[in-house]
Amino acid sequence: MSFLRVNNLSVRLKKGPPLLRRVSLQVAAGDVHGLVGESGAGKSMIGKAVLGILPPSVEVTGGEIWLDGVDLLSLPLAERRRRIGATAALIPQDPLTALNPSHRIGPQITDRLVDILGWSRADANRRALELLAEVQIPDPDRVMRSYPHELSGGMRQRILIASAFAAEPKLIVADEPTTALDVTVQKQILKLIAGMQARHGTALLFVTHDLGVVSKVCQRLSVLYAGMVVEDTSVADFFAAPRHAYSAALLAATPKYTDPAAGLQPVPDAVIAQVRAEVVAFDRGAAHG
């Protein structure tokens, strides 16, 4: 029984072109599912739809999002918000804009626990300190009293990870959590997320455009192109033998440290043409019902 099941989810710009074309995917409890694709392929859009934070210019036109046995889209708004808040969390992309510059770190982690989940202030504080220690932040007491601008990008991302795990969610959406960081810090953060995920048994929806990252942390992945899932497979199968030509081209485009002379391989035009034709065919099929 998968913990998150997205069924034929369609999202489009209001009175505009489709952004997600009948996307389906399943994430089992405790699994890590990668979402890969080019910029604008709709990777983040899936995560946002699951968490109910689609931008106001976008609307869901069809499909289901089953989270922990309930179809979120069939619930009234307040109930949906409550459920998402109780079971899911977000690790955002840019640690620099993901912490509120006006508040100290401590309250940013604890206030949600206290205000929304009804924890006592003391419990929330203890929990925050415990998590900050778990994400290897030195001197958690001092950090709790700091403002975000007093901390480095890596530190802030660690805090965001701690904050995401604070209420023991069963699903975390990580939206390119390492993209905004230095390469050296990226590796540590990745390891940290993978470690936390394994320890807490949290299902993770991992949005990235880095196949190297996928191979390290994910069990399954979906390859997206123009809001369409072109391949949904296990990571082992994907790296052994991708089924779709676009997936294969994407894999071949990964730069190789072992053979710098090979340079960068773009996705061939023929493959782009093929996958575009599939998108067009899909839209035509959708138009005819």
Place this chain on the structure above:
Amino acid sequence: MAEAKAIDGRSMVRRRAGLRLWLSAGWLGLLCIAALLAPWIAPKDPLAQDLFLGRMPPVWVMGAEPGYWLGTDSLGRDVLSRIIHGARIALMVALIAGTITCVIGATLGLLAGFLRGWVDLVISRLIDIWMAFPPVLFSILLIAVLGPGLWSIIIAIVVIDWTRFARVVRAEAMAQGAMDYVASARVAGRGRLGTMLREILPNVLPTIVVLLTLEMGIAVIVEAILSFVNLSISTDQPTWGGMISEGRASVHQAWWVLVFPLITLFLTVLSFSQLGEGLKDRFDPVLR
């Protein structure tokens, strides 16, 4: 050690802001005291006329009358006492009109910028329409309808200037609304109102403070303009605008009747805007 201090840009900014803050707050404080204690500290009765003492120059000029520090106007009224009493109206208009304008404008701007959708559509169109009215004519028209008086001026300022807040706060709220911490708060289940007050408002507050003090300065000027065209308070109440208006007629014979209220007005408006800038630096968590 001194070098190390100079390199840290934060302390430099803070010290400069501090001086600016204290100078402007000092002048405004002085003005507040003058306004509160006007009947006791004004050397003369601001309304007492003495035609034998008309157009007496300030004390340091030849031919001055002792006791009239800044001279007298053409009716022999003491300029200093009138400026002190005029501070009452000026500050009252600044504080009341500025605050009400700020609350109304900032609330509408915050709602439009954060909620977007039809709320934004309605408020934005309203702002566009509002700003198409020429402000001075609009205020004169309003006073003509409402009749002159302190509250008419305040209402006129609020009705005309709320767009100033709404526009800027809307843009700021929109920018803040796109930040990831707002998304995180929504995911955690914080309601719209809670998110707006807790996540957005504190970050828009420095801007609101600057706008508020700026608006207080503008309110002082608007009151002066309306007094100048004789649409303000009844004429037996001394106001800076009224004094400037009267002084204009006799500027060649008695420059002091025009110049001293003008300097007071200038310093007051300048102090308000500088106070805002100084306070903003205090409110900004990064510079704090």
